[in-house]
Amino acid sequence: MAAKTLDDVAVSGLRVLVRADLNVPVQNGQIADLTRIERLAPTIRELSDKGAKVIVCSHFDRPNGKPDPALSLRPMAAALSAILGKPVAFAEDCIGPAAEQAVAQLTDGEILVLENTRFHAGEETNDATLAASLASLADIFVNDAFSAAHRAHASTEGVAQNLPSYAGRLMQAELTALEAALGNPARPVMAIVAGSKVSTKLELLNNLVAKVDILVIGGAMANTFLGAQGVNMGKSLQEKDLYPTALEILATAKTKNCEIFLPFDVVVSETFAPNPPTQTVVVDAIPENAMALDVGPRTVHELIQKLPRIKTLIWNGPLGAFETPPFAAATNALADAVANATVAGTLISVGGGGDTVSALRLAGAAQKLTYLSSAGGAFLEWMEGKILPGVEALSAGFSNLG
Numbered sequence: 001m002a003a004k005t006l007d008d009v010a011v012s013g014l015r016v017l018v019r020a021d022l023n024v025p026v027q028n029g030q031i032a033d034l035t036r037i038e039r040l041a042p043t044i045r046e047l048s049d050k051g052a053k054v055i056v057c058s059h060f061d062r063p064n065g066k067p068d069p070a071l072s073l074r075p076m077a078a079a080l081s082a083i084l085g086k087p088v089a090f091a092e093d094c095i096g097p098a099a100e101q102a103v104a105q106l107t108d109g110e111i112l113v114l115e116n117t118r119f120h121a122g123e124e125t126n127d128a129t130l131a132a133s134l135a136s137l138a139d140i141f142v143n144d145a146f147s148a149a150h151r152a153h154a155s156t157e158g159v160a161q162n163l164p165s166y167a168g169r170l171m172q173a174e175l176t177a178l179e180a181a182l183g184n185p186a187r188p189v190m191a192i193v194a195g196s197k198v199s200t201k202l203e204l205l206n207n208l209v210a211k212v213d214i215l216v217i218g219g220a221m222a223n224t225f226l227g228a229q230g231v232n233m234g235k236s237l238q239e240k241d242l243y244p245t246a247l248e249i250l251a252t253a254k255t256k257n258c259e260i261f262l263p264f265d266v267v268v269s270e271t272f273a274p275n276p277p278t279q280t281v282v283v284d285a286i287p288e289n290a291m292a293l294d295v296g297p298r299t300v301h302e303l304i305q306k307l308p309r310i311k312t313l314i315w316n317g318p319l320g321a322f323e324t325p326p327f328a329a330a331t332n333a334l335a336d337a338v339a340n341a342t343v344a345g346t347l348i349s350v351g352g353g354g355d356t357v358s359a360l361r362l363a364g365a366a367q368k369l370t371y372l373s374s375a376g377g378a379f380l381e382w383m384e385g386k387i388l389p390g391v392e393a394l395s396a397g398f399s400n401l402g
């Protein structure tokens with residue numbers, strides 16, 4: 001990994017600005033899921049235990065560049081305090097006198113959360129003055145927000161130009177897992193790309209086709225690929241305007257020696273509702289008024305049979321309409337096999353994507369994969385082969401000693 005980590009710096013007595021991702025789901029004013037804060041806690045605890053003055057910043061939601069009390073980070077500071085079992089102070093602004101005074105009051109090991117960085121318009125425009133003001137609060141910068149690293153904002157990219165910068169433990173774990181999956185992976189590599197739409201994952205498919213040995217296409221995306229090859233998909237969800245694109249991807253796969261694996265049986269129904277009457281059919285026999293809602297059991301069986309010779313697996317997208325029973329069956333069966341192979345040590349498995357995380361959690365496999373990324377957009381952009389500005393800024397190091 002090109003970025004320096006907390007192993008490369010003695011933080012005792014230093015003011016450390018940590019970019020966290022405190023953009024947690026909130027419902028009716030309550031934090032609905034603490035996962036992001038729990039995953040951040042090890043970095044904060046380590047810095048505090050080592051005697052740093054820990055200054056945490058983050059964006060939350062979309063306040064449109066001005067203060068909005070409803071979008072304050074105060075509740076997240078309280079949640080962090082509860083998880084750490086330590087007091088956490090709060091500053092009403094992320095720069096200026098409020099922030100400076102709160103930082104000045106910190107003693108070694110103490111923790112402070114700054115108010116929402118997006119209360120300033122300069123955050124999203126990566127304004128150099130805002131970045132410099134944030135940087136002036138600290139001696140070093142630690143970025144622990146991989147999930148925000150696909151954005152070149154003042155608190156993710158700009159500030160790293162002004163301070164010696166390091167990856168936090170969560171960022172480090174994410175980069176290590178993603179490099180193991182796509183950087184220099186153990187081969188053969190299998191990628192599973194599924195979900196609802198080809199159109200949202202074109203760049204992903206194009207990048208993976210060039211890098212992996214087997215590309216499994218499932219979910220409603222498979223409908224479009226099968227339809228493009230002349231299979232009658234009945235009423236299945238597909239994107240017919242993307243038939244030419246799907247055929248191009250198949251042609252590219254051939255030139256790159258990437259095996260494409262498409263379902264050969266599917267579970268169909270005439271209605272898309274919980275527990276409707278279903279039929280399992282080969283793809284050539286999909287009834288005119290039915291839709292494919294899950295990959296069939298024979299296809300899943302064959303996929304599971306392939307797993308023992310696969311060394312690395314990348315998974316984005318549920319194989320079927322998993323939210324509606326019984327169309328999680330294929331996803332669950334494959335998740336089980338992937339979990340077992342991972343636990344047995346024969347497979348490195350890395351998954352990510354909003355619905356993928358939900359589906360693998362429901363399948364009970366989330367804890368058993370090598371790494372399940374909760375980074376959403378940043379995970380997908382990495383898998384698309386894009387350079388993430390927040391990661392790039394860590395590796396490049398800072399250019400301006402100010």
Ligand code: ADP
Binds near residue numbers: 319353
């Ligand atoms: P992620 O968020 O992990 O990137 P996507 O958003 O691309 O995943 O895809 C997930 C969605 O795809 C789910 O809502 C699921 O119901 C839907 N889906 C998967 N297979 C089918 C299918 N055969 N027909 C309709 N929807 C499907």
Ligand code: MG
Binds near residue numbers: 354355
């Ligand atoms: Mg999704």
